[in-house]
Amino acid sequence: MNNQGNVAAQNKFATKTEWDLIKAVQDGNKQAYHMLYQQYIGRVYGLCYRLTGDKMLAEDTTQEVFIQLWRKIGNYKGDSKFSTWLHTVASNITISYLRKQKSWIQNIFNIEDSVAMNAEAEASSCSVDLEGHIIRLPERARIVFVLHAIEGYRHDDIATMTGMAVGSSKAQFHRAKQLLKEWMGND
């Protein structure tokens, strides 16, 4: 990117300090990367936690995100806000990680519904906040709900990211909302 492009990106999408930090990381500066990590760990972990619904998985995926981000950050050209770009990268890595982690048994028998039923029992037994309800959603419904309602992705984007059909994404979102309505109505 030329200097003019750098300045434009700086003005539009990042403060000078953040842009300098990103450039330093792109040049392979690990100290700068640690600073970037400290700046974004909360947002990345928050996203990973909501997508996975599990603290340990969220920790694993967060680490995976930052390991892969180190390799991918050279692709960031300043065409969008860094946090937006980072969230896309983090979402894709987390979804991919979940796919790899998911056993073939889960794929064949789709046992996430039984997990959801257990979660439903837990959720109805005590009063929890929205985040507590979200992490109890079945995996696919949770991922779609987080990406659409919280991260602001469109269903066709979600379909691309998750590999499901656009209609499935909409159906999962509807399902998530129905479950949330049910649980929140019991609060």
Added chain:
Amino acid sequence: MTNSSFEQKLEKQLTEIKEEKQPEKDLWQGIELALTHDPRLQETNTNSLVGKKLHLLVATVAVFGLIGWLSLNYQPNRLSGEDLVRALSEQHVKQKEALLVTFQDQPALTENWQQQLSELDDAADAIKMALKNEPNNMALLRMLQSVHQQQINLIERVHSPKWSQI
């Protein structure tokens, strides 16, 4: 709960969700460990190592090249010629004059030493004449050096004490 009230409640709670959430343990150590073994970092390290090796190689080649070039250009037959003969002659004259100054107060052991010195000068001039035609002739250069050395030896010998000659 009606649909509209649920939508309102959901909307409100979504805006209240804290985007940031801190992990319970420090994840940086694991990340840093992975980065240490990351190919990109290794590539960087390798590049810098290759760079250093390359610099060393270039420096080595440059040194050997310079030595080679000097060796080739320092060969007597290459440097011979009028410049070399002039340089040798100037050096010899300085050495000879310094010796004569040193021994100027000492009596000479023979009377005809200056004649011998002059004959050697003539011999040196004859060789220099020959070198003008054949500046790269090593035999002539050695002869010139030999004549110069004979003059130095002559001066030293005729001015040395007798006991040292025994």
